[in-house]
Structures are given as structure tokens and as C-alpha cells.
Amino acid sequence: MSSRPSDGTRLASHGAASLTIEPADVAIIGAGVVGCAIARALALEGLSVVLIERGRDILSGASKANSAILHTGFDAPTGSVELRAMQAGYDEYLAIHESLNLPLWKTGAHVVAWTETEVAKLDAIVAKARANGVADVARIEVAELSRREPALARGALGAVQVPREFLIDPWSAPLAYALQAMAHGARVLRDAAVTAARFDGDGWVIETSRGMVRASVVVNAAGLFGDHVEALARTSPFAIRPRRGQFLVYDKPAAALMQSILLPVPNERTKGIVLCRTVYGNLLVGPTAEEVDERENATTTEDQLRMLREVAETRLPALRDIQITATYAGLRPATERQDYVVEAVPDRRWITACGIRSTGLTASLGVAAMVRALYASHFGPPRPVPTPHLIRMPNLAEDRPRGIDGPAPGAIICHCEGVTRREIEAALIGPLPAADLGGLKRRTRVMMGRCQGFYCAAQVAALAPKLVTP
Amino acid sequence: MSAERDVVVIGGGPTAAGAVRALARKGRRDVIVLERESEAGGIPRHCGHTGYGVAEYGRLMPGPNFARRLAAELGAGADLRRRHTVRRLQPDGQLSVVGPEGSYELRARAVLLATGARETPRSARLVGGIRAPGIMTTGTLQQLVYLQGARPVRRVVIIGTEVVSFSAILTCRHAGIEIAAMIGEGFRTLARWPAHLVSRHAFGVSVLRGAHLEAIEGGSTVTGVRLRLASGQTRVIACDGVIFTGKFRPETALLADHPGLVDPGSRGPSIDQFRRLELPGYFAAGNLVHPVETAGRCFRDGMAAGEAIADHLAGVLPPLGDTRLIRAAGAIRSLYPQRLAGEGMAPIHFQVTEEVRGKLEIRLDGTLIWSRPRHYLAERRHTIPPWRLAGRHFAEAEVRIA
């Protein structure tokens, strides 16, 4: 990527027609959960927004694979930008989720110690939580833990409860943010990689693979490519160090084995292997934490998958008899710093929202609020819209009625996940239709179940031929 | 609650068709078949190649033709409801069903589970590497090729050497997909392939035995597979598709609420010789009980289940509670029936985890009554004839390969 194209040059666009769009107040580069949340926040400020994404669909980067936990920040670095963003994001999610029809599973979490060394760390965990303002974190008796989680293996030596760690739908939430932004005029350009950008003193001319976009201010929310995009404005003050996390997903019967989120005692580098349900009714085990060079197409490795299975079966022995439905890996956009990078470069009319490493699903709304404040203090006063348009997301969570539970559901296409033809058709139309198979899966859950397409592949192919066999 | 029906069959594949034929012969007409797909017929719907129908309809035919014959037979002998999915089993033959018009409850004096089996996908095998289109099971490949007329990949590596792997070869040949190699983790081809078809079609496919699939390589598409060969060397084979074949698992989603009814060995329901589950009124047959069999065998198993259900409705089966247990041990992965009711005997079928040369031993209540050294191949059905146990009294039998 060159940061200074010669004036007037046009980079080859990949087949797609060059687009002409109105100059915008703000161009956001990257439609991960952070970019989507920023688009929402700025559109609700009455700003004209363009959200630019290189993937065929939104959520093509870090945001496509995570543990879906809404964190309290009880164990985050005290005093960090990350903690502030998480807590603001947490509060805002609680405030808006019902109006967007997004789920919230109030499961709570338990940090469980299995060795004496780990027990020794529990009081420090409680103390840190208190310092972080999460006052309801406390030690509980092992007997109480066993009462709450009877399927858990014996041998726990101590436990801390974190009552307000919750679970959410990691894909419907950012989609709702993007759709709400669009309802307020935001445009979303997908399949549009930013390849270069030129600052002319008043604003930016951004070259994308689909044509040129003009904007007065640019927000860098490019996740795993944050440092590359940052180099368009300045020498990047940070470097992305992707950290991979691999997961196992167990079939639905496993979800009955656990109520809360099971957290291990963290070490310096990672929170360790978590066991938790998903709002889709599965059980998730992971993530690993591995420094890798890959920035896209996260790969799994057999040895780590086997390790995860061993941890899972050690903690919840009943998992031995339950099938693994899926395996996947995600990449955290970590940097060499121990914190996020959320700052403005006023003389370049640029805002950076990068290094949103392992907590961005929670923090996204908080980061968006910070970006809104940076915009207001450097680039112009807010003009908030009087009444936000509300978006009602189709429910994908198991605890509330879905399409299949309705009065006349029509044809069911995916039997493992109970997805109707109507739901699939709905995901293929509208302001932000699914643009690849992953996008269709994230919007409907089709093919995400135990058979992984054995039964439904042909019907999905018939409904969305371009997405299935590109 | 709706009126009680005689029989509900869940699933509309070969097993269901066999049951409906047997029930019709016994004069049982109050039979409902619930099939969740838009067409009945089960797996053969998308097995475009030939290999079906000789025993049932008197001639060899391709899967889709066979499926149409099955569907016709189901429609004639029962109230066939397509696009009706059973979502939950409750005691006393009470079922929660969802159809295109909505959800409803159904109750029957006998319920036959005939939901079949599916192949184990890549994920459950813990194979590392990328995730991309082009990685699929034989079932998915067949649907794309035979039902959609698609050619989703150009050059594949086929994982597995079971009968269904042979089906994958035929499907690739049909669609003009090149087969780069076939990988067998073991050193022997697991399937006893139909010789007349092998000589015609499988010739020329190189089978790499004892190779381990380490990872699937590529970016947003597959570019190859990395193998660890028996020699310890690593080898990359270029391909844009990986077909995972076989390792069938019973489709037991309906038993999720009833874990106690599932045999951890076969992963299907545990049954007695009348194909009864331990839940009164419920029966199971076909691939659901013992994956994986041919369609013809499933049809016959369905017929046997249909006959048992007719006897159940007539009230002539021995009580459900009074059973002797048959347990698998040692190298035996699974066996069925897992229980024998009343005084009767039945053949005991078993499968081994992997190819083994060992002594088959039968113990009755701890006492060794029979043993014989033999060689057992994996993925095949081995049978202990009923007279081996006949005339003996016991509470529990153990079948072991030592």
C-alpha cells in the first residue's frame, strides 16, 4: 500500500464499476464491530458517514470470531483506555439492546482456581475488580460453586463470582449498529479496500478498489490492518501484532451442562481457556492465545484443538459424549502496547481507533463514544438527531421465539439450527444483505449446526447460488 | 391434546419405507410419516449413481429413482407429511412437530425413529488449517452435484476409504472433478467395495494408506492438503476441495433431552431385539441405530421394526422392563441390540474400533462360555448367531475382544 499516490491516479478497480458518491463528513475505514459502532454514533450525531470495508461483507476481520462475552472489565488494566471503553460500552449495550431487539444473557461468571498457586491469586482478582469499580465480585465457597455448576469436574479449590459478566449475540449487535447508522443516512461500501489516501488540507480523497471517496475526516478502525491504514496519515505509532485464538464449539446438548461463564485464573498473557454457552445454544471452549503472522484467514491447528478438547473434557467430563460442532480461529488486533489506541490527529483531520484487542465487542460502543467526543472537540460541534430510528433485529438467540416458532414458519431449510427459508430470504435483501456465505451464516445461523451442511447445502445453494459456489 | 394415532414414523427414508410396507401387510393403516424435507426418500435422493433397489423393487436403479419409489410407497401406505419436522420427544408417544403452518402436538401408541445418520464433518475430526468453501462431506458434494448441477470444486482429495468414499469417487467422476488422491488413515481400505463397480470406476485413484491429514492449506480458498505420510515425511497435495467421507454418526438430535437412552458406543439409541427404546412406545431402526448400512439393509431393518410395532399394537411383546443386558468391551466399539427382552434370543451385531486380531470372548454373568481367536476389520458388521446364547440364563452378557 502506498500512502501517497500521485495526484489524479486511479488504482485499478477489481472489476466493480467505479462509484461516485457524495463527499461525506466522515469516512470510517473498517466495518468490524468497532467501525460499525462508530458509524452508528456519528450518524446519530447527524454527520454524513461512509463506512468502507475491504471484505465482501462487514465483520470480515477480527469481529467474525470471538467469545461473545459482554465484559464488566473486572480484570482489565486499571486506569486504561480499554477499561473506560469497556465500561462505557457495557453500560450503553445494556441501555440499547432491548430497543434493537438484541439478546442479553445474564449468566454471570466464575473464576475457578484448580491449583494452590491459582487460589493464591484469587484475592488479588477481587481487589483488582474493586479497584475497577466492579464491586459485586467476591469469593464464594467451592461447595456453592458445585451447587451452581453441578456438571463441573471435582477438584476446584477456590472460586470468585463475577455476577455481571454476560453473553450477547456477537454478529447481530454490530449488524444492528450498521443498520441503525444506515437508517440515518450512512452509506456502507463493501468489497472496497482502501489502497491509498491523499490529504489536501481540508479533507481526504480516499482511493478504494471500487473508486474514490471524499471525506472531511477519516476514522481508522481497520483492526488487523490498523497500522497499514494509519500509515496513510502518519508514521504509525503502533504495530499490529495479531494474536490468534482457537475455539471448539460443542453441540447443543452441551449447553445444558453449564449456567455461567467459566473463567480460569488468568496469567500474564491471556485470560486462558474459557468455557461458556453461546446465545445460539451451544457451548464454546477457547480461546488460545498465540502470536502469529497471519492477519486474515485465521487457521486452526490440530494440536491446539486437541488441547482445547482435553481442557474441556477435564473441566466438564460430560463433554466426552458430546459432538464437536465447529472449530474456528479468530485474530485479536493487538499491538505492542498494553492498551487501545484511541486518539485524534487534528492537523490531519484523522482519528485512530485501533489495537482494540481482546475486548472490542464489549468496548465498541464505548470506543464510539470516545470517537464522538474527539470529533466534537476537534472537528465540529455535534448536531444530534432528535429521535433515533430503531432497528428491530431478527432474533437468533435460543431463549426467545425465532422464525421456526412463529405461527406459519413455512419451509425449514437448516434443521440443525432451525432456520426457515423466510429468514434466509430476508437476509439476502434489505439495506445490508449478506454478501458471502459467512455473512449469510452470521445473519441466520444456516449451516452452522452439527451437520455443517450435510443436509441443507443444496437448498442453501439454490437460495443463494452466488454465495455458496462463487 | 390431539387424538391418539396408532403409529408415527419419524423420517421418510428407506427404513421408514420398510416399516410402512410391513405395517401395511399387517393391516395397519393408521400410520403417519413425518419427513422434514420437501421430498421423502432420505439419503438416496441425492445419490445420483446406481446401486439401489434390487431387493425392494426387483431391479438396480440410481438413488433418486429409488427415492421416488420409496416416497410413492410411503404415500400409498401412510399419511405422508412432508416438511414436518419433529422437534421433541416426550414420554407416552407425545411428539412436538412443526410444519409449514405452525407447531402442533401428535400422540401415537408407537413411534418409530428412522432419522438416519450423517457423515462426520471436518470440524468434529479436529483437522487444522483454513476454513473455506470447498471443504465438505460426500453428502454435501452429492447435493451440489446431483441436485444443483454444480461443479463446486475442480480437483479434490478424498478423506476416507469407506463405502461412501467410493460414492464420492463416482460423484466426482460424474461432475468431471479430478481426484488428486484418496487418503486412508489406516492401512487397509475399510470398505468391501462392490467389485463390479470398482473395476469400472475406481481404477486409477491413488490411495495413500496410513497418511495423516495435518492441515488444509490456502487463503480464502483451498490450495492443498498437508499430509504426514506413514514414512514420517510431509507431503503437500494441491487441490481446491477436500471431501470428508464417512465416519457416520446417528442423527440423534431428538434424543438430546434423553441422554440416558443413547448408547455411548454406537451413539445411537440403545434398543432391544424388538428395536424398542427404554422409553415406552418408542422404537428405532435403520442407520440411526447402527451406522452405516446399505439402503437395502435399512429397508429390511425397517420391515422388522414394522413387524415388531404391529406385535406391540397387538399386545404380544414381552414387557419392556424385563431385560438382559449385552455389554461391549475391549476392542468392540459398539453392538446391538444392547438388551434382550423376555426369553428370546437374537443375533448380536458388533463393530470394532480398528482392525484387530484377537480373541472374541462371551461371558455370561462373569463366566466365560465361549472364545475364539479371529481377525476383525473395522467399519464392518460382525455377527454372533443367536444359538450361541440360546438356552442359557443370565442377567448380563459381555462380549469382548481381548
Ligand SMILES: Cc1cc2nc3c(=O)[nH]c(=O)nc-3n(C[C@H](O)[C@H](O)[C@H](O)COP(=O)(O)OP(=O)(O)OC[C@H]3O[C@@H](n4cnc5c(N)ncnc54)[C@H](O)[C@@H]3O)c2cc1C
Ligand atoms: C479469540 C477472540 C476472542 C474474543 N472474545 C471477546 C469477547 O468475549 N468479548 C469482547 O468484548 N471481545 C472479544 N474479542 C475481541 C473483539 O472480537 C475485537 O476486539 C474486535 O472484533 C475488534 O474489532 P475491530 O472492528 O477493531 O477490528 P476488525 O473486526 O478487524 O475490523 C476491521 C475491519 O477493517 C477492514 N479493513 C482492514 N483494512 C482495510 C482497508 N485497507 N480498507 C477497507 N477495510 C479494511 C477489515 O476487513 C475488518 O473488517 C475477542 C477476539 C478474539 C480474536
Ligand SMILES: Cc1cc2nc3c(=O)[nH]c(=O)nc-3n(C[C@H](O)[C@H](O)[C@H](O)COP(=O)(O)OP(=O)(O)OC[C@H]3O[C@@H](n4cnc5c(N)ncnc54)[C@H](O)[C@@H]3O)c2cc1C
Ligand atoms: C453419500 C452416500 C452414498 C450412499 N450410497 C449408497 C449406495 O450406493 N447404496 C446403498 O445401498 N446405500 C448407500 N448409502 C447408504 C444409504 O443411503 C443409507 O443407508 C440409507 O439411506 C439409510 O436409510 P434411513 O432411512 O435409515 O436414513 P435416511 O436415508 O438418512 O433417512 C432419514 C430421513 O429422516 C428425516 N429426518 C431426520 N430427522 C427428522 C426429524 N426430526 N423430523 C422429520 N424427519 C426427520 C431425514 O430428512 C431423512 O429423510 C449411501 C449413503 C450416503 C450418505
